[in-house]
Structures are given as C-alpha cells and as structure tokens.
Amino acid sequence: MPTLPTIDQAAFQNSFVEEMRGDDSLHNVPRQVPGYHYSRVRPTPVAAPRLLAWADELADFLGLRKPAERGPAVEALAGNRVTDTMKPFAARYGGHQFGSWAGQLGDGRAISLGEIVASDGRPWEIQLKGAGPTPYSRRADGRAVLRSSVREFLCSEAMHYLGVPTTRALSLVSTGDAVVRDMFYNGNPQAEPGAIVARVAPTFVRFGNFQLLAASGELDNLRALADYVIRRYYPELGAPTEPTVYVRWFEEICRRTAVMIAHWMSVGFVHGVMNTDNMSILGLTIDYGPYGWLEPYDPDWTPNTTDFGTRRYAYGQQPNVGLWNLWQLARALAHLVPNPELLRPALDLYSATFAATRHEMLLGKLGLTDQADAADQALFEDLNEALAAAEADLTLFFRRLSHAAPAVLATPEAEAATWQELLAAACYTDQPEAQQKLRQWLPRYLRRLRQETAAPAAIRAQMLAANPKYVLRNYLAQQAIEAAEAGDLSVLNRLMQVLKTPFAEQPEHDELAAKRPEWAREKPGCATLSCSS
Known part of the structure; x- marks a missing residue:
C-alpha cells in the first residue's frame, strides 16, 4: 500500500476560487469588498509552529498522514507554507449579530486552503482558523489563542462522535507567538499563547x-x-x-x-x-x-x-x-x-x-416507543420543569436513568432506593422541595415504561445508545487548556480519546463523567465565556 501524503504533499482542488467571483488583489487590509464572493489572501507566517493534537480518524478519512511535530507539513497547517495547488481565500459574508444587521463581516481570521478529495469521493475544504488578517478582519489581528483553539478542536470532534451534525477539526498547532486578548472585554488584556486549528467541512458557506x-x-x-x-x-x-x-x-x-x-x-x-x-x-x-x-x-x-x-x-x-x-x-x-x-x-x-x-x-433517551398520546406529551413537558427545579445534571440524569429504570423493572422492590441513588448522583441540590417534582415524575415514567413490550435488557441497551456518559463538560475543557498552556498535553489527549466513544462505559475514566465540581461553578472558562478568542 502506498504511503499516504502529508498535507503539504496533498493535491488540492479549488472549486470556490475557480467558480465564484473573487477579489485577487492579495491586499490584506481591512476594507469593504463589494462585488465579490471572496478575497484571495496569504496566511501570515508565525514564529515556531508545533503540532499539538491530530485527529487520526479524520486524517485517515481525508487520506492524510500524521506529520512530525515540526516540519513542512506543520508549516502548512500553520499557514507558513502554501503549496502550488493551494489557492488560499477568505470568504465574504454578512449577518445578523444578536438580532441586528451587521453588514459585511466575512472570514476575519479564517483562511481556506482549498479542498482535498476524501475517501468518500467528495472534496472537503481545509480551513485555518487563526492564520492572520484578511480584508474582513475589521479591527482585529486575525489570530486565535490556545484557549479558544483547544476548545474548538475538542468540541468539533466530540460532537462528531456524539452523532451531532458538525464541522470537524484536523489539527491543533501552536504558533510560538503571543496574542493579546481581553477575555471578558473588561479592560484586562493579557498576552496568551497563539494557536491555529485546521477545520474541515464540505464547505463553510453560511446563511x-x-x-x-x-x-x-x-x-x-x-x-x-x-x-x-x-x-x-x-x-x-x-x-x-x-x-x-x-x-x-x-x-x-x-x-x-x-x-x-x-x-x-x-x-x-x-x-x-x-x-x-x-x-x-x-x-x-x-x-x-x-x-x-x-x-x-x-x-x-x-x-x-x-x-x-x-x-x-x-x-x-x-x-x-x-x-x-x-x-x-x-x-x-x-x-x-x-x-x-x-x-x-x-x-x-x-x-x-x-x-x-x-x-x-x-x-430513545427514555427507552420508549412512539404511542404519541396526550399522556406522553404531558410526561415529557413535566420532565423539563422537574429537571430545572432539581438542578439535575442533564447528562448524568439520563445516563443514570438508563441503568436505573430497567433495573427497577426487573426488581420493583428496589424502586425507592434506586430513585434515591439516582437523585443523589444527578442533582446539584439535595433540597427535598427542589427535588419534589422529579420524585413525583419518576413513578409516572415507570408506569409508562411498564407499558413497553421489550425486555428490561433491551430497554437498557436502547437508552445507553441514546444517552452519552461523556460530553465535553466546560470544566474538563478548561483543565485541558490550563495543562496545555503549561506544556502538558496528556490531559487533552486523554480527554480526546475518551470523547471518541462517549456512549461506552470506560470505567477507568469515570471521573470524566462526574458532576461539575463546586470550584467550577463561577470559574471563567467553566461557567462563563465571551466571544473573545
């Protein structure tokens, strides 16, 4: 079998550049660009690109080989190297931001390199996020920080493995440059390590x-x-x-x-x-x-x-x-x-x-088949109110219910103890009055579940396939960011591996399925974020 190419050796196609109307001036100064679909741009080189993370399965799908930590391929993933078949561009678009028309926006820090034909026979666009200014950067620098880049890399792939329709992320590269950001726009700018994510999708065209x-x-x-x-x-x-x-x-x-x-x-x-x-x-x-x-x-x-x-x-x-x-x-x-x-x-x-x-x-999450009656609809609507009142952890509640409900079907005498264990594990409050609606809802749900003809084991299998054990909890992403900023990539790599099989038990990683710890309740990056990158 021939050796797969690295990205700097791959043959790119450029349908958007070749079929749409483009501004070819290569003038990377923020400006209005009327009359065009895109602007040709060149990424701005960075000081010392280094590969931090790589999506192996996506790379295999694209027919690309993982590059060394440093070298020509990583230079391409950082924007330092533009090969003969790449025709980099930034797309022109506008949009409503928070409900108000904002006029021209465009790819202010994203630069598409072109398309690679994947194993499905379709071209997939490779786009560098954080590769420098474009005509659409407005007052910004076109860069991205490690903080936001880790979050984008992890979540793109985590969503894919959850089965959510999503763009993907191929690589995470540190730049060796510092980027200044005011994380919460509160007059406290800080220098942060810069990074670039290579994003992947059939196209990045937007509304x-x-x-x-x-x-x-x-x-x-x-x-x-x-x-x-x-x-x-x-x-x-x-x-x-x-x-x-x-x-x-x-x-x-x-x-x-x-x-x-x-x-x-x-x-x-x-x-x-x-x-x-x-x-x-x-x-x-x-x-x-x-x-x-x-x-x-x-x-x-x-x-x-x-x-x-x-x-x-x-x-x-x-x-x-x-x-x-x-x-x-x-x-x-x-x-x-x-x-x-x-x-x-x-x-x-x-x-x-x-x-x-x-x-x-x-x-699917509740282990039910569709009977579409009014009682079912009331059951579903009341669940939302009960979960909110009990401050139930959405992921933990449904995952624990996947085990608990079939168990109660098999051993009805354990119902009270099972529900008590579920609530203790899944709720952020232990106040009886807060949990009351959920305590009242669970027996109603069990009565409905008993109408199913499937065996408890089959119901459990259905629920476990619909309710992930692992998601990219906010505090887990923040821990991976802080470790990466300190030079430790093991937290990021472990988290990425676990998130590839979010519906599997993986008992050796149980702590990654735990409730949000108290220290993360108000911590920036865990509870609050901003549009800053």
Missing part, C-alpha cells in the same frame, strides 16, 4: 454569504452562489433551471437545520452565538466560540457573557432562534423565486421536523 449579496443588491452573485451550492452539495435536487429547485433547496436547508438543533437539545449543547453568519448552509454546527454544555438543567442558561442581558441564545431559545435565522435566509433567497410566499412552507417544515426529531430522540 450570511447569501444575506450580504442580497442586501448589497448583487443578485447575479447571489444566484451564482446558490447555483454553486446546489450543484456541489445538493446534487439530488437537479440543476437549478427553474424556481422550484430553489424552493426545494430551502426546504432541505430548513430540514437539516432542524435536525442539527434537535441534536443540540438532546445532548445539552448551547452554541452561545447563533448569529446568522454562524449558521452553516449544510446544517452543520459551525464556529465553536463561547459554547457550553448544560450541566444543571436551566433553559435560560447561556455561557456567553455578551448575551447575559437578553439571553437570546440560551439553551431553551435555540429552536426559536434557528427559525428566526431561517427567516432571514428566506428574505435573501426570495430574490431567486417569483413569489416569496413559495418559501414559507419550508419554515413550517423546520418547525415540524424539529418537533418530530426532538420527540424521536427523547423517546
């Missing part, structure tokens, strides 16, 4: 790419971009020779977005900054910034300090924000159809798909 073209009246560019995306990423729809193709395309975007957000809700993921420029046109989770994982169940929780005033992007608001963002995309795509009303049914499809997917996933 905002279409929004900016529509807002700027660039309707030819709008149609060209839509046709490019349909041709390459939605080929099953056929060539966009008539408006109905754009309608069906928008329906599929709505469907995929609904499925993605249902997955977020199922595992307790909070994106933190669901601006329209952070919404993938493929329905993939994109831009891992101030995200967080729900620990005490709280629908109003957001990890993003910038969002504390309105909690627009809180956990419980994510389905509604997804719909709002799709409305904004529909306003842009309305220029491609004879009547904007043709797009409205797709928004209803989003709502129906989200509800159906969320319902199906919840049934």
